[in-house]
Amino acid sequence: MARVEYDDVSKRFPTQDRPAVDHLGLDVANGEFLVLLGPSGCGKTTALRMLAGLEYPDSGDILIDGRSVVRLEPKDRDVALVFQSYALYPHMSVRDNIQYPLRVRKQLTAMERLSKVDRVADLLGIRQLLPRRPAQLSGGEQQRVALARAIVREPRVFLMDEPLSNLDAKLRTHTRTELKALQKQLGVTTIFVTHDQAEAMTMGDRIAVLDAGKLQQLGTPDNVYQRPANLFVAQFIGSPPMNIVDARRDGGALVLTGGWRVEAPRGLAGSDGIKVGLRPESIDLERAPASGAQPAEVLVSEPLGSEVIVNVKLGDALLKIRTGPDVRPDPGTPVYLRARPGGVRVFDASSGAALN
Amino acid sequence: MVEGPGVTTRAASRVARTAAAPRGASWIEALAVHAVFVLVVVFFLVPFLWLFTAAFDADAVAYIRFPAAPTLNNFVRIFTEHDFGRALLNSVFVAGSTMVLDVIAVALAGYSLSRLEWRFKSWITYAVLLLQTMPLSATMVPIYGLARALGLRNSYAGLILIHAAIELPFLVWLMKNFFDNVPRYLEEAAWLDGRSKLRALAEIVLPVARNGIGVVAGLAFLAAWAEVLMMIILIDSQDLKTVPLAFYETLRTQGGYTEVQYGLVAAMGVLYAVPVMALFLMTRRMMVRGLVASSRGL
Numbered sequence: 001m002a003r004v005e006y007d008d009v010s011k012r013f014p015t016q017d018r019p020a021v022d023h024l025g026l027d028v029a030n031g032e033f034l035v036l037l038g039p040s041g042c043g044k045t046t047a048l049r050m051l052a053g054l055e056y057p058d059s060g061d062i063l064i065d066g067r068s069v070v071r072l073e074p075k076d077r078d079v080a081l082v083f084q085s086y087a088l089y090p091h092m093s094v095r096d097n098i099q100y101p102l103r104v105r106k107q108l109t110a111m112e113r114l115s116k117v118d119r120v121a122d123l124l125g126i127r128q129l130l131p132r133r134p135a136q137l138s139g140g141e142q143q144r145v146a147l148a149r150a151i152v153r154e155p156r157v158f159l160m161d162e163p164l165s166n167l168d169a170k171l172r173t174h175t176r177t178e179l180k181a182l183q184k185q186l187g188v189t190t191i192f193v194t195h196d197q198a199e200a201m202t203m204g205d206r207i208a209v210l211d212a213g214k215l216q217q218l219g220t221p222d223n224v225y226q227r228p229a230n231l232f233v234a235q236f237i238g239s240p241p242m243n244i245v246d247a248r249r250d251g252g253a254l255v256l257t258g259g260w261r262v263e264a265p266r267g268l269a270g271s272d273g274i275k276v277g278l279r280p281e282s283i284d285l286e287r288a289p290a291s292g293a294q295p296a297e298v299l300v301s302e303p304l305g306s307e308v309i310v311n312v313k314l315g316d317a318l319l320k321i322r323t324g325p326d327v328r329p330d331p332g333t334p335v336y337l338r339a340r341p342g343g344v345r346v347f348d349a350s351s352g353a354a355l356n
Numbered sequence: 357m358v359e360g361p362g363v364t365t366r367a368a369s370r371v372a373r374t375a376a377a378p379r380g381a382s383w384i385e386a387l388a389v390h391a392v393f394v395l396v397v398v399f400f401l402v403p404f405l406w407l408f409t410a411a412f413d414a415d416a417v418a419y420i421r422f423p424a425a426p427t428l429n430n431f432v433r434i435f436t437e438h439d440f441g442r443a444l445l446n447s448v449f450v451a452g453s454t455m456v457l458d459v460i461a462v463a464l465a466g467y468s469l470s471r472l473e474w475r476f477k478s479w480i481t482y483a484v485l486l487l488q489t490m491p492l493s494a495t496m497v498p499i500y501g502l503a504r505a506l507g508l509r510n511s512y513a514g515l516i517l518i519h520a521a522i523e524l525p526f527l528v529w530l531m532k533n534f535f536d537n538v539p540r541y542l543e544e545a546a547w548l549d550g551r552s553k554l555r556a557l558a559e560i561v562l563p564v565a566r567n568g569i570g571v572v573a574g575l576a577f578l579a580a581w582a583e584v585l586m587m588i589i590l591i592d593s594q595d596l597k598t599v600p601l602a603f604y605e606t607l608r609t610q611g612g613y614t615e616v617q618y619g620l621v622a623a624m625g626v627l628y629a630v631p632v633m634a635l636f637l638m639t640r641r642m643m644v645r646g647l648v649a650s651s652r653g654l
């Protein structure tokens with residue numbers, strides 16, 4: 001149980017010319033599930049490793065429960081880390097792996113240790129694996145053992161470095177749900193690193209989006225999805241990502257590429273050189289011409305079972321539009337587009353910052 | 357990785373067999389290859405054959421012949437008349453201690469070169485390797501002088517320290533490569549599980565690199581066991597003589613070089629070679645796995 005704070009933390013590796021983590025500030029509440037999300041090389045793992053004590057920040061401070069930990073050895077921080085590769089000790093049985101962190105606690109008897117191991121093994125359904133060696137386990141089983149080793153300690157903070165990325169797609173979705181439920185049950189502050197935006201959206205209480213070492217946005221999944229702070233977040237989150245098209249202002253309206261006029265959102269700061277972002281589900285597709293609807297031409301329809309992504313050519317831009325499973329216009333079909341009110345996001349073309 | 361070469365050879369031989377079969381020349385090729393192979397094996401086995409036949413021959417000669425009446429008399433004589441037991445014990449003690457000392461030193465130095473960050477590390481790493489290229493006979497005189505000055509002649513400490521030092525550079529390099537093959541995240545996990553760096557090294561890194569430790573221990577023991585030059589220049593006390601010295605002495609003193617007692621020399625040779633061979637056979641899986649792993653890292 002702990003609150004974690006990153007206070008203006010920077011870290012640059014000697015072999016690189018830009019910082020891996022650049023003035024990062026974060027405040028993670030007690031019991032929160034925070035996801036650090038970003039492309040590879042964005043600094044998310046470095047940020048996590050600094051909290052674990054495996055890297056040292058060049059400047060700034062990291063606090064757990066209000067006390068600075070940057071000068072503490074990893075062993076004295078009371079945080080557990082689940083590695084991407086699981087880092088199970090190959091020369092020990094699963095039981096010894098799980099009780100390894102307990103062995104340094106002198107106040108525990110061997111019986112108490114083993115009963116703790118059994119309890120965690122039951123929680124994760126791996127009791128039958130206890131006598132085996134890590135090499136005899138499947139990837140999913142190894143992942144559970146790594147998790148058990150972290151949980152058995154009852155640490156102040158769980159750190160997870162892409163723990164699901166080595167699982168196959170089906171198991172990953174399943175484990176995602178389980179892990180989220182488990183975290184809520186245990187109530188331990190968790191920082192979870194991933195490059196998978198779907199993982200971030202489904203698991204995080206809040207998401208911190210990082211790019212090039214800088215925090216781009218910190219917010220709830222809804223907030224980050226609906227109101228991306230800049231073009232990077234807009235395009236990184238969502239599958240398919242937000243459609244971004246060039247636009248200019250014309251009085252109370254925005255004129256998009258291809259001459260599509262949409263109503264400007266209220267309170268939009270006047271500016272030239274703007275881009276407009278529309279989520280695939282923020283565009284309605286109509287088959288018949290209607291007033292105010294923009295004509296366009298279908299390039300291809302991609303059926304996904306529960307929904308169809310219709311690709312539409314608008315001027316020189318390609319828009320992806322999410323529709324129901326029954327709407328499958330053939331290539332070349334003329335369609336008519338309408339932007340949903342409230343679904344229009346405007347960005348500054350040069351800085352990328354959101355303007356509304 | 358380990359099965360890699362085996363798989364390729366098998367695949368290659370399958371290809372060769374199918375390709376060569378229609379030509380009809382394959383059995384000649386096979387015969388030629390095997391003949392060369394057998395010749396080479398015989399060439400290397402002949403000395404051993406002599407060693408084993410002569411050791412059990414009461415009046416052994418300088419060529420191979422099977423003893424008319426096999427006897428253990430030679431073995432009895434080397435222990436009763438030549439104090440060979442003492443020499444064996446000395447050799448075991450010196451080689452064993454050298455091994456322990458080397459394993460400890462090499463584990464720490466190899467870990468430092470593999471994992472820790474310090475100035476001039478790459479320079480020192482290569483300097484260590486450069487030391488290994490120095491012929492021992494070139495440094496014989498300064499080592500002798502140093503041993504004299506430090507009072508290390510005619511002492512176990514001198515033999516052990518000097519033998520340990522001779523092998524150190526190569527073994528440090530070898531061990532560095534073994535450590536390089538141990539994933540960093542394993543010891544990071546141990547640190548986070550509440551271990552100090554030294555305990556993580558002892559409890560995680562060393563056990564995972566145990567094949568490497570085995571290879572280092574084996575090579576250190578073998579080097580000290582088989583080394584002769586340093587023994588000759590450092591030891592003239594009868595109490596401290598090791599197997600090579602006993603061997604040398606027997607060869608030299610039994611009637612000069614003309615009337616060598618081949619049976620005694622051969623018996624000593626058998627007892628000198630067999631324990632090491634037995635040790636290797638017992639640990640061969642570990643040694644082979646370790647050596648394969650080390651060549652991967654180089």
